[in-house]
Amino acid sequence: MALRTIPIRRAGNRDNLFMGGDRELVMFSGLLAFALIFSAQELRATVVGFVLWFGSLFVLRIMAKSDPKLRFVYLRHRRYKSFYPARSTPFRDNTTSQGNQYK
Structure with a gap:
């Protein structure tokens, strides 16, 4: 008896881009650029807002492509610590609190 195959459709398996x-x-970078342009209402702020929008869109596209x-x-x-000390020795004495965290 042959195994039954079920096709996985691309539409249900795509990333949210x-x-x-x-x-x-x-969307957040667009919101920031929009808020900058319409809150300042200056030509300089408009230019900076468009540069911010197109620059962030360029960087985010490269990021999503990789x-x-x-x-x-x-x-x-970012949640990882910067340093994890080595503790793999048979001579280490574990305290009670260290042993209780694995129960």
């Missing part, structure tokens, strides 16, 4: 970049980051889930990788990386 908007305009080629991460959806939330693209890895669509790079934002989550970066956020997980």
